[in-house]
Amino acid sequence: MRIPLYGRGLIALALLLPAGGALALTRQPTPDVVWDRLADCESDGDWQADTGNGYYGGLQIWPPTWRESGGLRYADRPDRASRAQQVTVAEEILRRQGWQAWGGCAREIGLLP
Template sequence: MLCARNAAGPASALLLTATLTAALTARPIAAPAALPIAGPALALALARAAVRPTGPAADVGTPAPEAVRDALADCESGGDRQADTGNGYYGGLQILPATWQEAGGPQYAPRPDLADRAAQITVAEEIRRLQGWQAWSGCARRIGLLDRRP
């Protein structure tokens, strides 16, 4: 699916697929400069491919790459880790206080917006372990972590 959206044609799709495989398995390939995407777009595409779930809570045992965490926070709160907009959700990943509590957040701070970035990431990984990407369903769909609804 990633190749079909981002590649210019069959040869580019094969090269992108080879590059993704190389990145995920740490095997080098011959010509990465020929990719139709590069820079931050490539980094996010590789990160998405590394964590794209195949079920409701797939890939929850491996921490999400930084590019994915940042894209999710950008979508949820504009990247503002101290977000408190009055909507009942807090922090960069817009976490409900009850969810913060359930995932062990109070050991870091009373609410997500009062915790530092590292604590928010630690708690978010626990939330993802418990709920999968569905915990952030709207933004997870928007950035390609969950399949879009038909």
């Protein structure tokens, strides 16, 4: 049986794909420097920020978003979690909402048009 040239390429590609064969591209974690720049804009880089505006931590995360994104496994509010824990939760927020979750500052540092 002869397989056309384009068919061979598809077979080779299928062998390289994860189980299920879907073209699932995994997103790499955001570099620390990006989170630090975002925190500089959001909270002047204060990872324990509690300014009374209803948003907390270095990335100024709203408590319902913190809960929905798994933050309660670390602390009841972002400002009571470590920087690394806040970033872990922020990666989930980014996955769910994109950079729009930090609209103004994301735009200011070039993450959004």
